[in-house]
Amino acid sequence: MKDRSQELFARAQKRIPGGVNSPVRAFRSVGGVPRFIQSGKGSRVTDADGNTYIDYLGSWGPLILGHAPAPVVGALRRQIGLGTSYGAPTENEVVLAEMIAAAVPSIQMVRLVNSGTEATMSAIRLARAFTGRNKIIKFDGCYHGHVDSLLVKAGSGVATLGLPDSPGVQPQDCSSTISVPYNDIDTVSKVLDLNRSEVAAVIIEPVAGNMGTVLPARGFLQRLRKLTREHGTLLIFDEVITGFRLLYGGAQSLLKVKPDLTCLGKVIGGGLPVGAYGGLRSIMKWVAPEGQVYQAGTLSGNPLAVSAGIAALERLRAEGAYSKLADLTDSLVAGLKQAAEEADVPVRINSIGSMFTVFFTEAEVSDFQTAKTADTERYSRFFHALLRRGVYFPPSQFETCFLSLAHTKKDIKATIAMAREAFKEVAD
Numbered sequence: 001m002k003d004r005s006q007e008l009f010a011r012a013q014k015r016i017p018g019g020v021n022s023p024v025r026a027f028r029s030v031g032g033v034p035r036f037i038q039s040g041k042g043s044r045v046t047d048a049d050g051n052t053y054i055d056y057l058g059s060w061g062p063l064i065l066g067h068a069p070a071p072v073v074g075a076l077r078r079q080i081g082l083g084t085s086y087g088a089p090t091e092n093e094v095v096l097a098e099m100i101a102a103a104v105p106s107i108q109m110v111r112l113v114n115s116g117t118e119a120t121m122s123a124i125r126l127a128r129a130f131t132g133r134n135k136i137i138k139f140d141g142c143y144h145g146h147v148d149s150l151l152v153k154a155g156s157g158v159a160t161l162g163l164p165d166s167p168g169v170q171p172q173d174c175s176s177t178i179s180v181p182y183n184d185i186d187t188v189s190k191v192l193d194l195n196r197s198e199v200a201a202v203i204i205e206p207v208a209g210n211m212g213t214v215l216p217a218r219g220f221l222q223r224l225r226k227l228t229r230e231h232g233t234l235l236i237f238d239e240v241i242t243g244f245r246l247l248y249g250g251a252q253s254l255l256k257v258k259p260d261l262t263c264l265g266k267v268i269g270g271g272l273p274v275g276a277y278g279g280l281r282s283i284m285k286w287v288a289p290e291g292q293v294y295q296a297g298t299l300s301g302n303p304l305a306v307s308a309g310i311a312a313l314e315r316l317r318a319e320g321a322y323s324k325l326a327d328l329t330d331s332l333v334a335g336l337k338q339a340a341e342e343a344d345v346p347v348r349i350n351s352i353g354s355m356f357t358v359f360f361t362e363a364e365v366s367d368f369q370t371a372k373t374a375d376t377e378r379y380s381r382f383f384h385a386l387l388r389r390g391v392y393f394p395p396s397q398f399e400t401c402f403l404s405l406a407h408t409k410k411d412i413k414a415t416i417a418m419a420r421e422a423f424k425e426v427a428d
């Protein structure tokens with residue numbers, strides 16, 4: 001029988017670097033052959049060999065309504081016959097911008113782009129122009145897309161200037177980027193003092209999703225808000241994952257902290273390629289053509305993407321969407337904890353809203369350093385044990401599992417049952 005995925009992967013590797021169009025899809029950190037997906041419906045995806053999986057990848061975050069949700073599919077059908085791009089403004093762009101501004105507390109004006117990477121890149125450019133400063137503070141383990149200046153991970157020293165994570169990124173591209181430990185307000189404070197009047201922005205995932213799910217410590221974001229304000233430094237929330245995911249108004253609504261600029265993506269495109277950055281009118285009016293900060297895009301505000309985004313947000317605005325997501329997630333997390341305990345496998349499960357990560361460690365995970373205490377080899381075995389049984393978790397320990405409104409209590413029960421077996425399998 002099979003394996004069509006294997007066949008396709010062999011072909012893909014001849015023509016596409018690593019066989020994939022985004023690195024983590026290649027299963028390098030868990031080993032094995034990535035599943036080539038043929039279709040998705042609701043909470044499930046089906047691969048090229050006809051195997052079906054309960055999906056917790058959710059396309060890495062966008063699919064909060066599940067796969068091929070009726071409202072989004074309907075909106076796309078209506079739009080596609082009307083044309084897919086005009087290079088001229090449309091009413092729906094205004095509608096989506098109004099919906100975003102109404103939902104996200106800190107956004108008065110917003111610019112639509114094509115990806116989360118474009119959103120963070122543009123927000124950084126804007127912050128530098130607005131403040132007339134160069135330096136950027138980011139946090140170890142936070143990912144903001146593949147923007148040159150943000151491709152810096154853990155600097156070893158406290159306030160060392162960044163070195164690039166990727167060849168091709170010139171040292172000078174990130175020589176103004178300072179990466180500090182997540183949840184470490186004292187270090188942020190020190191770095192701001194050492195670089196007085198030089199730091200344009202602090203950029204952060206207000207709830208981190210790219211080292212696995214890591215929550216901000218109580219009061220951390222509030223203190224970050226206060227410190228950045230005192231230093232005349234802009235606070236940028238990268239809510240590409242959390243925007244419209246944790247709550248309709250994003251993490252800033254949930255945690256009640258208002259940044260100066262917010263980056264969005266993923267959920268706001270309803271599964272199509274979109275990003276956005278927005279904030280106070282006084283800052284956003286610096287963006288061209290109202291201001292001098294140049295930023296553009298041939299397909300920005302794309303009619304298909306925007307119609308999908310509007311349909312998704314309309315569904316999310318309905319009463320009870322977020323409490324349903326949280327309830328489903330809580331019951332799954334409780335079941336996973338119990339299953340791990342029964343198998344005597346030490347785990348830490350971080351979760352919030354419809355996001356969670358099962359870390360194979362005994363340590364509390366509060367930053368990248370502690371995330372890295374996880375047993376990645378055990379995660380890989382767990383991942384494959386689940387995949388074989390029909391549950392699709394992210395192919396890396398340092399990623400977030402996402403639930404959608406299409407997940408059912410039955411899915412949760414089935415997942416827990418399979419996880420129980422998977423934990424037993426990785427117990428030794």
Ligand SMILES: *Cc1c(COP(=O)(O)O)cnc(C)c1O
Nearest residue numbers: 115116117143144145238240241
């Ligand atoms: C996914 C992600 C990005 C990048 O978005 P792309 O659309 O992949 O370019 C930026 N920031 C965060 C927090 C993300 O999770």
